[in-house]
Amino acid sequence: MSIHLSFQDNLFALKRLRLPTRYYHFRDEQNYIKLVSIGEGIFPKDRISTVVKLENSDLLLATESATKVYPSKKEFGINRIDIQLQASNLEYINDELILYKDAKFLQLLRIRADSESTFFYGDILSHGRSYEYFDFDTMAAKNSFYCDGRLEYLEKYTKSGENVKSYTQQSFNKHSLFAKIYVKTQDNEAFLERLEKECFTSFALSSNKEMLIGVISQNSMQALKSQLLAAWELYR
Template identity: 60%
Template sequence: MSISVSFNENIFSLDKLNLPTRYYYFHEQNQNFLKFLSIGEGVFPKDKIRTDIKLQNSDVVFTTESATKVYSSTKEFGVNKIHINLNNSNLEYINDELILYKDAKFLQLLKIKADAESTFFYGDILSHGRSYENFDFSLMSVKNSFFLNDTLEYLEKYQVEGDELKSYIARRNSTKRIFSKIYVKTNDNEHFLDTLAETKIHCFSYTSNKKMLIGVVSDSTMSNLKKQLLNIWKIYRIYLNKKEFNLGKQ
C-alpha cells in the first residue's frame, strides 16, 4: 500500500495512489490541504505502508483522517514508511494518534530531507492503546531521520516494549499516558523558541547543531493533548505570518 504526491509551485500532482486521499485548496487562506484517509480497518501484521511527499516552492498542510490502529501480531511487524523531500517549501504534518493494540508490533521509518530555505512542523501522537488497555503492545521500533542540506541533523532510533513504558510511567506515578512528539524547523529557531517561551511553553529543546527543535507534550486525556499540540501548531503558523487553519476535526 503506497501513495506518492508532489507539489510544484503549489500545483498538486498525484504520482501514485494505492491509498485513499483527499486534496483541497482553500483560496481565502491560500492553503493546500491534503488528508490521508483511514487505512482500511487498520494496520495488520506484514502490512507495509509507504508515503512519499515532494514539495518544490510549495506550502502544504497534511493530516490523517483518524487514528491509526495497529493490530496484534505473533511475529510480523506492521510497517509505516514516510519519506518527505522539501525544496524551498513549508510542510505542516499533523498525525492523529497511533493506537497499538495488545501484542501489536509496529515499525515506523520517517525520513525528512529539507534545504536551508524550507520549514516544517511534524507531530506524532502515541496513545496507551484502546480505552481498556495500558501499553499492552508487544514492541514498537522507530527510526526518524532528518537531513538538512543533505547533512544528517537529527537521528532518533529506538525500540520500546509496552511493559517497559508501562513500568516507566508507574515509577513516575504519572496519570499522563498520552504523548506527542513534535519536530520543528524554522528559519530562526532561537526566535521561535523565545516565542514559545513567551506563551509559557517550555517543552522544546535544540538538536545538537541548533538547526531543529524537538518538543514533547503529554496529558491524561486525548482531547487535552490535542489542544496542546494544535496550540503549538497555531503559534508556528502565526510565526510564519499565516492565518489559523482548521483541520475540520472535533
C-alpha cells in the same frame, strides 16, 4: 501499499495511490490535503509508504482518524514516511497511533529539507484501546532529519509496552498520552523563546540548532491535541 504526493510551485500531482485511502485536496491561501483511510488499520506484514515531495510549495497535510495497529505473533507492521522539501513549508499532523494488545509496529520517518524550507511535524501515541494500557508488544522507530543534505538529528528506539507502562507509572505526572513534535523554522532560537514564554518547556534545539524537538503529554486526548494545536498556532 503506497501513496506519493507532489507539489511544484503549489501545483498538485498525485504520483501514486496504492492504498485503501481517499484524499481531499483544498486550495485557498494554503494547500490542504486530508488523508481518509478506508482500510481497517495496519496488520502484520503490512508495508505502508507515504512519499511527499514539495518544491516551492506550501502544504498542510492531516489524517482523518487514528491509525490502528493490530496484534501480531511475529511480523511487524511497517509505516515508512519520506518527505523532501525544497524552498517549501510542510505542516503534517498525524492523528493518534493506537497499538492494540500484542501489536508490533515500526516507523521509518525521513525528512530532507534545504535551508529555505520549514516544517512542523507531529506524532501522537495513545495507551491503546479504552480497556488497554500500553499492552502492545513492541514499538520501534528510526526518525532521521537532514538539513541541506547533512544529517541534523537521528532518533532510534525500540520500546516494549512494559517499558512505556513502567515509565508512566513511575513518572511524576503519570500522563498516559504523548505527542512528539519536530520543527524547523527560519529562526529556531527565536521560536524556542516564544514556546518557552507560552509555557512549552520541553522543547530543545538539535546539536547544530537547525531544528527543534519537543514532547508534550496529557491524560486526555482532547487536552493533548489542544496543546499540540497551540504549539502549531505559534508556528503559524
